[in-house]
Amino acid sequence: MEKALTILLPLLTLFSIRDQICSLLYSLTSYWLSGVQGSIGVNYGTVADNLPPPSQVARFLLDSTIINRVKLYDTNQEILQAFAHTGIAITVAVPNNLIPNLANLNFSQQWVKTNIVPHIPATNIVRIVVGNEVLSTTDNSVVSSLVPAMQTLHAALIGEDLDRRIKVSTPHSLAILSSSSPPSSGTFKQGNVALVIKQLLGFLRATGSPFMINPYPFFGYSGNTLDYAMFRPNSGVLDEMTDRKYTNMLDAQLDATYSAMKQLGFGDLEIIIAETGWPSKGDPGQTGVDTESAQEFNAKLIKHVMSGIGTPLMPNKTFETYIFALFNENQKPGPISERNFGLFQPNMTPVYKVGILRHTEGSASPSYRNPVRGKPVRSPVPRTDGGKTWCIPKTGANEDVLQMNIDYVCGLGFDCQPIREGGRCFYPNSVRAHAAYAMNVYYQATGRHEYDCDFRQTGAITSSNPSYRRCKY
Known part of the structure; x- marks a missing residue:
């Protein structure tokens, strides 16, 4: 194992500069994608016996909501197939019990070949x-085994x-975190966390990957901090070390995380909210736990x-955020609230309205979320010309x-470098x-x-190669 990692680590170094450049380009692109569709996703859990088929879920999210990011808790092949050709950005997961195995390069390579490769590029797996x-x-x-597993998976x-x-x-x-209050005092725990975290942060920086955190004001509030947790008007909390005032708990949780990262020299990493939410039902007498x-x-x-707006320590930022959860999951263990975090019932009716359904909920006109497909196409329409074709804008x-x-x-993460300034297809500009x-x-x-060239009826298929000079299509 040590020999394998000795070989892998130089590979990570060689690719780190390229990855950081690509990450920067992607970040710059994402910055211009303003609007809810660019950063709001959902966690799609399946600990239930009454959920609709994945094909219905994918179609529902594509046609009826402004959500275009989904985070899974496994690599369910039926779900990944269902999201093919939707453009929805998918995050998949390796369960904790497989992590020691994943640290073996052969295992990682086979895992990628089995769970990821068959779905690319039709399914937009991004993480x-x-x-x-x-x-x-x-x-x-x-x-x-966590960081070695991540390193070998990246190598695969x-x-x-x-x-x-x-x-x-x-x-x-x-x-x-061992300390989070005030937010500027945020520090990581000692022990196992301290042994792993700096190596982990180094890997994320080298590969252009984000730091992902699950901040839940729901699990941090008490009776007298409910307004603070709920983004309601309140007197706020002053961080005397920075003289910055916090008016909501989420900002404080995010800035405590940022402070801990900055203390180790990694304040430049992107932070993603991997899970957060609020249940619509709780145990009897539980304050602030209801549909409203x-x-x-x-x-x-x-x-x-x-x-x-960002946070007091991270101003002028938007955060890629995954709401927990897509559905109420009736087989989750624990208190009643654990089974009632869903935005939707299993029949795909909303538990409550938050502005993510298209044309409804009193929201504005839907954002330009998935421009590729026009009318739904139930099965692939293969080429019939027998030769290569290209997609270009209609006159x-x-x-x-x-x-x-x-x-x-x-x-979506496709290579757009050729049409950026200095790229081989930048001119004509x-x-x-x-x-x-x-x-x-x-x-x-x-x-x-x-249907992959529909682009809301602005695309046309041609059999004439549009390549010119250095710009090859």
């Missing part, structure tokens, strides 16, 4: 999370040329993380829509020319079906 809240467990074999992705498309991370609970409170928290959460297509096509494709390249990249990668 693999290794375990869940591993550093809060007491299983030393799992904790000590390199071997499949998927490392730029798919990043590797792991979500943490706030229990990894869940609706209020999640509606204000979405507005806050997408406002661009007279609206330039604003073409720009949104560019943003959509590049935001026009929206139409850049859209032609981006739309064709998507069309080629997803199988060259007719």
